[in-house]
Amino acid sequence: MTRLSNDGFFALGTVRDNRTNHAPLMNIKEMKKKPRGTSDFRFDMNNSILAVRWNDNAVVTLLSNFLSHTPMVRAKRYDRKQRKMVTIEQPYLVNEYNHLMGGVDLFDNAMNNYRIRIRGKKWYWPLITNAFDAAMVNAWKLHCFCRKYDKKPPMSQYEFRVEVCESIMIKSSYHHPGRTSASGAQLAMRYDRMDHFIGKLNTRHRCPQCGGKTEYGCLKCQVNLHPAPCFLDYHNGVEPDKKKIAKAK
Ligand SMILES: [Zn+2]
Ligand SMILES: [Zn+2]
Incomplete structure (x- = not known):
């Protein structure tokens, strides 16, 4: 002591x-x-x-x-x-x-449920995987806290981990052919605040925020967006302007 x-x-x-x-x-x-x-x-x-x-x-x-x-x-x-x-x-x-x-007990328990099981030969390997596991559990806890605030049911730790892995894999592969409905992983990527740049896309589509057509958009998300304010709003989760979209159509 x-x-x-x-x-x-x-x-x-x-x-x-x-x-x-x-x-x-x-x-x-x-x-x-x-x-x-x-x-x-x-x-x-x-x-x-x-x-x-x-x-x-x-x-x-x-x-x-x-x-x-x-x-x-x-x-x-x-x-x-x-x-x-x-x-x-x-x-x-x-x-x-x-x-x-x-708190300590629950944290240890949550860590042990989904520990990284890849073995390494270096003495410091467990320290590294432990750090990742701790970060993952903490992130998941934050997720649960936010969902509680929104009065929505949280993901299980398993679902959460899968989604984190998927969005990291999508980020590294970068392109996704065709724009189908957004998966959970794509949504996670939309708000990850990493490498979202505006540029000219090859297509001219309606902007999901305001309904107007544009050939600009997010190069990572591959979504057509106006440079301002739609690009920022889209990545900040601002609700699309429904009246404007209805008018544009
Ligand atoms: Zn727009
Ligand atoms: Zn984006």
């Missing part, structure tokens, strides 16, 4: 009862006799480390170099003797531990 503080890391974790370096906390046997929600704490002034022992179903001991045991939080538990829900006092850092731990 001291080493972590010195290196500038905030830490919080459970600790085995025999690894507290004899912190003078309430004895475990003694604490078990006390009512549920009882807690005891000691603060190491020299090293700024807090040790907390708390009686939930079992007695747990935690250490932290940045959190406090206050304010006490109320936790709901089922009391077998009284046969009803009761509120017990919970130190702040225990509450925070449960909260943050959930």
Whole structure:
């Protein structure tokens, strides 16, 4: 804990009862006799480390170099003797531990579900694939967050990964013969903000934003677009002007 503080890391974790370096906390046997929600704490002034022992179903001991045991939080538990829900006092850092731990667990789980399985011989290979996996999970989490905001169901991590791979492959092959209806991957490419340049296309088609005909368009998307404002609007996801399109037709 001291080493972590010195290196500038905030830490919080459970600790085995025999690894507290004899912190003078309430004895475990003694604490078990006390009512549920009882807690005891000691603060190491020299090293700024807090040790907390708390009686939930079992007695747990935690250490932290940045959190406090206050304010006490109320936790709901089922009391077998009284046969009803009761509120017990919970130190702040225990509450925070449960909260943050959930995030770490879920993240590890999401990583393990679809880990890159290509083996490499170099020692640093797992570091590289791990970085990609972490980036992928984080991106997927952002996707889920955005979908929630839009009140739409999110993609599964599998679907998300497939789409990322597809749009990268399309980007490298660059051309797609014929313009059929946009696939998910094409849509992802439309908003990827990479290498979209305006130029003269070989065709003269209607611009999907305003309905007017033009021979200019996006060279990557292969969609006819007016240089302004249609080109920007199209890549920013601005709704097409339906009235204008109806008039143009
Ligand atoms: Zn236009
Ligand atoms: Zn484009």
